[in-house]
Amino acid sequence: MFLEVLRRRNPGFVEAAMALHREGRIPANAYVLDLDAVEANARVLKQEADKQGLKIFAMTKQVGRASSFSKAVMRGGIDRSVAVDMACARATHNAGLKVGHLGHLTQVPRHESNAAAARFRPDYWTVFNQSKAVEAGAGAKAAGYVQNLLARIKAEGDTFYRGHEGGFDASDVVAVAEALDAVEGGRFAGITTFPALLFDHASRKVKPTPNLATLTRARDALRKAGRSDIEVNAPGTTSSVLLAGLAEAGATQCEPGNGLHGTTALHVMEDLPELPAVLYLTEVSHLSGGKAYCFGGGFYIDPIFPDYDVKAIVSDEPTTAASALLSVEIPPPSAIDYYAMIDAEGPRKPKVGDTAVFGFRGQAFVTRAYVVGVSGISKGEPKVESIENGFGEPESWPV
Known part of the structure; x- marks a missing residue:
């Protein structure tokens, strides 16, 4: 739901986050903030x-x-x-x-x-x-x-x-x-x-x-x-x-x-003054049985909408192109989200190490995801300001 809004209203954010991940500057399993x-x-x-x-x-x-x-x-x-x-x-x-x-x-x-x-x-x-x-x-x-x-x-x-x-x-x-x-x-x-x-x-x-x-x-x-x-x-x-x-x-x-990061339910329905400012980023770990398994840890998708086809941008380069969108199976809430499963049976097959970007309304504080703050995106000069856990404490990633 929110991924479409992100692609349309803040594509520079999506591409900056993917570029930072490709450069090894932010981790997989991360909520990234513009x-x-x-x-x-x-x-x-x-x-x-x-x-x-x-x-x-x-x-x-x-x-x-x-x-x-x-x-x-x-x-x-x-x-x-x-x-x-x-x-x-x-x-x-x-x-x-x-x-x-x-x-x-x-x-x-x-x-x-x-x-x-x-x-x-x-x-x-x-x-x-x-x-x-x-x-x-x-x-x-x-x-x-x-x-x-x-x-x-x-x-x-x-x-x-x-x-x-x-x-x-x-x-x-x-x-x-x-x-x-x-x-x-x-x-x-x-x-x-x-x-x-x-x-x-x-x-x-x-x-x-x-x-x-x-x-x-x-x-x-x-x-x-x-x-x-x-x-x-x-x-x-x-x-x-x-x-x-x-x-x-x-x-x-x-x-x-x-509202501060543009992810109330109404932000999906209408273009409100607040821009979308959060995404979830991870990467492909391995392929098996027609699925590309991407690292999890942050897949608490706040259930404000009925079930829908969850998609991710999956690519080895920064993009917001529709051709990079693939369907993803998220583990049920009763399971530990070690991985989510990306469709790998279509014409464009994910590769190990590909970046995967999701747009959903999360609750990072109940997950084991990193939270990464990035400044300077609006100026074309993205800079990682913080890499923390869900308690606002610094993480010594990648150590």
Whole structure:
């Protein structure tokens, strides 16, 4: 899906990544980032967020929390991150981003709360229950400040991915606010959910989920109770073209992730302001039984679309030509992706060592892939800035 968009909208990136691989400067099994495009995308998102009066926090987990990605985002004007877990918080903090939001989607483990408060002092900290609020407040008190707490809320009919459930009952939000205000070291600052926006396959558009209406109702209840300064955090499927709608619904915060590298589902359907800025690159290892086996390790293809014919550009030279496209069988999620299998029975047969480039929406942080940041592509001067693992830590490749 995304490979077609990459070939059409950012072919120089594809060819630069292939050239670097052919020269032995980046490894197989790597998510490669066009840092120039990331910076430009961040600038577009930040300018629109400012126009709509939204605070903006960058999500980095999809591209393995890469330090060079964080720095490109900062050059684009976004200076804060949302940390999906403590690993994200550590990586983005080390890269120079301020931790703007901690605790959502993943709560902070009990024995890490004091360290999180002392080291990161997040602007906002999401809690799913009173016990987690007390832990966050205790950490903040020990660090000498008062922590802004966001209550994750839920209501009947809201949409959650399986395994993402949890939070306070939205109908009790006024009492929840009072309880969080009573937490020593903490104060109630607002409400959050996920996802607030979601791609709809039938209409091929991004639509509000019931969760966004739940946030709006909860905000109105809080205002009626006399609370006027309420943060409304509304993440999910964030492109710059959707921020006006979020602001109109009452959101005060947005958290682009895939939007920063042009890989929301909507980016396949429409040419949005953000350019595609990530690809997955590997190489052919061997041939067997009519298949060319390419190295895996990064084949977590985020299942936002129904199954489709996955293709790759397979070549021994940089190209985006349609003639270089071959179908690929990806191992099922139940299997370890040591290899993927490229069709080798057609007229153009892959060779051992050929470069293979994929375009899909990945989640690099749950893989064992490298993450490679490349600058200078827009100027025709590509330079590898970083080769890291999914925790934003340097890898001593090829040693």
